Amino acid sequence: MKRTTIDLWVGVFVALGIAAVVFLSLKVANLVPASAEQTYPLVAEFDNIGGLKAKAPVKSAGVVVGRVAAIELDAQSYRAKVTLQIDKQFQFSRDVSAEILTSGLLGEQYIGLTQGGDPDNLAAGGRITLTSSAVVLEQLIGKFMTSFAEKGDGKPAAAQ
Amino acid sequence: MTEPFIEFRGVSFAYNDRPILKDLSFRVERGQLVAIMGGSGSGKTTLLRLISGQVRPQQGQVLVDGRDLARMSHAELYEHRRRMGFLFQFGALFTDLTVGENVAFPLKEHTDLPPRLIDDLVTLKLNAVGLRGTEKLMPSELSGGMARRVALARAIALDPALMLYDEPFTGLDPISLGVIAHLIKKLNDALGTTAVMVTHDVHKSLDIVDYVFFVAQGKIIAEGTPAEVRASDSPWLRQFVDGAPEGPVHFAYPAPTSLAADLGLEAGHA
């Protein structure tokens, strides 16, 4: 009698809660790649990773193909060792190149992969050898200033 | 003399520093309906709480069926309470449950009886207090006298060997009062329960009980059968039975200062 109505309402309540969590997982957070079975790791070493963070996207031609799994400093070479988890459906050749790019002028940093021409593909755990580091804005400005100053010094010297 | 069902041996009890009972001893025989009478604040309710094991004496022993309550473990104390019914002063019905669920409460908590049987028992218990047909009502829909009777039905649900009544007559109209008194007497006779009733309603109690203890200032100052009490010429009993304001019992609270001092009328203050 009275109890069954309460049971019904509590059932509706809990079902709503489960539906809400499912909605949050599927529609709000994208619960798509990430699982280890559908991805394989690649390693790339950079001189400077700038502001790259773990979980940053890995894109090829602008399409997300994976994520940055881990970033650590190699104790021998003192270069940054970045582990990427790439979706299994995308294979890259051995001379693929990786660079750290920025979306927009001040946006988040991500890794861009450019496919090479070598017929052999990188195996899981393979190392990407062609890498270019992040562009650090301060260094860029520094370089620009130096070259500007050198040009400024050079001209009067040539005139004399 | 048979072995007593309840026995107090030199019991003293105090709330913090305020002594309530002093070196109290008495016995209640099995199957008796006993009243404990006394003015307000004389420690009557504390006495019941000692028997139910809600509080423990600082000195002395409370024995029920030959066992010392203070020595019981938590589980044993609960076992003791299962065989005991307690009627609270204002009923203490569970306000979120219906009348039927209230009466069924002890049955559901302490037995594994099938729901059908519990329903039948509830009907029987409510019938015993003359309230069959009120199962679906909420306690807020009952009058004070009906609530007290429902509480009584709940207290006797497990057919207790011991019934404790805390002021069962307070705040009832004369008819409800008569009905409750009649029920208490009837239940005691029918179930053979030992019962202790705390009250200050002298005349009604004397009609139904087997024996009376009078408590004042934490001590038993008089006792006897109803006939003996009525015949007694002790000034204390006469004051209590006749309800006179002055006598051996002082109506006023013993204030530490005099009335004149409190009002600032004493010499030196003005």
Add this chain to the structure above:
Amino acid sequence: MLDTLLAPLRHLGHLSVNAVWRLGFASRFLLAILRFSGQSLARFQLTIREVYFAGVLSLIIIVVSGLFVGMVLGLQGYNTLSRFGSADALGALVALSLLRELGPVLAALLFASRAGSAMTAEIGLMKATEQLEAMNVMAVNPIARVVAPRFWAGVISMPVLAAIFNVMGIFGGYLVGVVMIGLDDGTFWSQMQNAVDLHSDVVNGLIKSLVFGVAVTLIAVFEGYDATPTAAGVSGATTRTVVTSALVILALDFVLTAFMF
């Protein structure tokens, strides 16, 4: 003279000692609840009944508040983001603010004032009308029969309510951003999906609300059980439940945020 100067100090000292005392009692109370939870969870019907009173009856306030909070976030977020030309990120802003902070915190504050205060008042009144004492005299432990089912009902209801609050908030943001202002439907969701991480945002938010549920419900049942058994005592306890819950929720939120993000 000295006495009038010392009186406030003495009062303060008395208050602090009292607070520590109550904290100790509350901890012991939590242990007692956990100890008697076995026998009360075995009769799950009791807890389901309380989930109805604590959770189901809080649904309306949670749904309506969630919707409005999401709509406000949509409006304010759009006004601010459009100044920087990044109105596209509205979905991410709405979802992240709700999942990480506003959802768990606001749902817990609403829960404390709707269900927590009701629990305190109910248990306090049961105490004032000797119902708890009556139970004890009937050899039924009131902590197992009355307190533990309410405690678990609160702990179960809180994450469910927070999740529903989040969904309603995101829906409110969607209403304002996409339906009213006319942002692109696909961008709204894809920006959100890019920014929101299942583990660090959704799961952490739910863990937060679970912790808040334990805290609020414990405060509510404790204040009720500890209430002075008079009308004034119960109303004071109800007020204390709401005030203490609010402070504890906000303080815990800071601690949890520092740990999680």
